[in-house]
Amino acid sequence: MAEKHDKFVNQYSRRTLFRVGAVSGAVLAAGSVLLPGSAAASPGPTVLLNADKVAGSALRPFGRHIAFGADPSQQVAVSWQVPAAVTAPFVRIGTVPGDFSPPIPAEVRALTSQMSWQHPVEEVPPNSPKSITQYYLHARIDRLLPNTTYYYVVGHEGYDPATRLGEMASFRTAPAPGGDGTFSFTAFGDQGVGYNAVATSSLIAGLDPAFHLAMGDLSYALEGEGGHPEEDKYDARLWDSFFVQNEPVTAGIPWMMALGNHEMEGWYSADGYGGVRARFTMPDNAWDGSTCIYSWRYQNVGLISLDGNDVCYNSPSNLDYTKGRQLKWLGRTLAAFRADPTIDFIVVYCHQCTYSTCHSNGAELGAQKDWAPLFDKYQVDLVLNGHNHIYERTDPIRAGKAVKKVPSRGTTDPVKDGTTYIT
Template sequence: MTRTPRGQAPDVGVPAELADRMTVAEQHDWLSSFLRRHPVSRRSALRGCAGVLAATGLAAAPWTLAACATAAQAPVAVVGRHLAYGADPQRQMAFAGELTAPPPGPVVVDLGRDGSFGTTLPVDVRRLVSRVPQDGDAIRGSEQFFVHALADGLAPGERYRYRFRLPDGTTTPEADFVTAPGRGATAPWSFTAFADQGVDTVPPSGQEGYTNDYESDDTRRTMTPSTSMVDRIARQRPAFHLLAGDICYADPSGEGLPERRGGSGFESFDPTVWTTYFGLIERSAASTPWMFATGNHDMEALYDDNRAGGASHGYGGHAARLDLPRTGPSGCPSVYTFRHGTVGVISLDANDLSTEIPTNAGYSGGAQTAWLRRTLTALRADAGVDWIVAFFHHCAFATSKAHASDAGVRAAVAPLFDEFSVDLVLQGHNHQYERTNPIRRGRSVVQAPDGATVRPETDGTTYVCVGSGGRPRYSWLDGVTDRYRGNPGPDSGVTVASYLALGEDAKQPDEVDWSQARYLDYAYVTVDVVPAPAGGGETTLTVRATTDTGTEIDRVVLSRRT
């Protein structure tokens, strides 16, 4: 019996015949042994080139030495800026970016509210070294430097300006952000969400066999769906953006990508894809907090003992690149909660719960689900919280030919969501848009067609799959069709064929009665929040699905009385 289903192990250089039998920790042990036998010194590679080193044995690589040498002569710069909330979004904001080379001195963040910058924040520089074994004795290496700062003591509901300032006095362009509103605020606001984004461009190296292989009949999209999503969200300027896992696909080998097309590059983990990705989202993320959950493509065994992270389940690289609120259980870096206005948001790590892809299953030892119960209890006891929104990667409720519903995730979270009347759940993994009727005990409670109003207290939880963030789409099971506003084709209805994923090639057929809206292309969700008046009354969440071409295709209103 293999430890990880074939084709689903994170692939960072371990031979495929071994990786299929290894956990993430076992892959890391193999890599550590390999790298001890084939060390790469800093003298063996050039600095620069956005932190990438062309290392030993990389003949004919796109990371050319000439390009790196040219880049090394350029001034140090901060690229790929992105914001995230701290534990308290009213008073904290985390700033991050990547340096194009090691800084010759301290980097700082200038922060202010009016016409001048009145505060200087210290910046932590986190060095991330990636040494990826290649065929034979070769190693492909990169050295990246990420900058992080945290602002605390901010005023709720206020706009601030900031910039990174380098040792030579040069600065990044100024950007601004708004903190979460204080308690009692009644002004409407919005947030956005999707999952499974990736990058539209071919990665710069190491993944030559990995392409954006869109189907020939995929004609309803823009040329670059992932980029189009960022453009729309940047123009919309939501309060924050949620990404429900499978962020940039630096690891292209987890289950959930287009059919393999050959080429040795497909198998290679490429840390510089993160550089491309942060550059892609910067025009939104420099001003809007992007809050990430982790998916199966975000498990990176290369970093199990990386000092920048200290994780033991493939998340060490994320600790160098990302800032996430540290409000979850220790050892679960992508499990956290934050509150914005009257909405409590929960990020879960479905890798810990999945039966379909068990590489990281059970790593928390039950700590995550115990924390989830405590967190839901606290949110429902908080008179200032009207709404609970959860987001994670593997779906508890979805249909598709690729992944459908994960039995482990459903068993872990659905009973708790029923018990605590969770309002909205945002998922990824299946590359499609799909919205359910409100669900309780696994079945539809009421029908909620496009434009309907749902009352979660009595009707149940609405689950939305937004794995439609840019990666090439999947397909429905035979006989299942699209179902959305403006659909010109056949309509297979709400009751359709699906299955529960129990493990590798283990599927339990399931005819479901809850698949209300389906769109097999690229879309993101906007959630418009209208708080109740100061004296109490009706509050709503309006969930709207918009395609990458700007067309609204689905809408449902969730309503509560306060």
């Protein structure tokens, strides 16, 4: 009202709000603007971002991403983030939208990154904290029904979105092992963050695959070779952007990841994979403590994720870090897959390329020397890689040589012809 204009301008001017914020660090709230410890002039909710603890009702999950377990007909891991610490995080699932199970507890993995390590891609204020902590939550769900669509929501104490269908996502478990029904999957490496990355995720959404293989160098939060914390440039919060941009897809389509050289974030652990272990839940069944080295199957296809950093001379920070353990496991796993009459195809995926003509990173000698003979011996059908930012498909290769020329949309028999490699 005109007669109260001066009063409200003086009481709620932008200059007043900015002065309060600059002096105290308090922020705008829905009902009032308060200094820490001051009394409210009128009732209303208040959120102080500089408070030690934030009410769970003020925090929203984001960045949902799901993955299959070793048996995708029964096992799924649901993962997400929250912007601050929460109590009693959970997932609720059901086969009917809105009819959810009681809360299934989730594990909290808090990842703290010192700002002194980092070169932020966006400006930060002069009073930025000395460290940031990202809170990743993970819930493993087992004993699901095969070939069934499940709906789910994620929450925590103070925030249960069970009645908010707009926050519901869904996934579908695989048919029982051994089936040979038609399905499709997608694969790429080196996605990064940005509008091209969003466009690629949109392509996946349109194809609606049963699952996606993400073959390393996922977010490019690390710039550099990887594994050299004294030289590599890093911004941990780019992972937040990565998960947010992909959530429309990753919330419903399982993403099965392999490690790239840009996942060797040497600030967190000796092998550089501490950040990966906080952010993702893969089957990791090669041995106790393996990271993103695992096998699983989808219907009649056996799949294997390998760590190419273990055989990489191009980025050698983790060269031979498993001391031959991965190689022995690979031989045993391929032998078991080939001995299983219900597995018709074997697909191996990792970051570095066994064969490639790319001038930048090229072909990986370690993979040719250690892995290719096993791919030949056990008649691996397909090997998928990222690393080189191109598309290439080989003719089928055996013993390092092309066996026959296969035209586009042609057919090859790995038993007779050899293995096809795709970058």
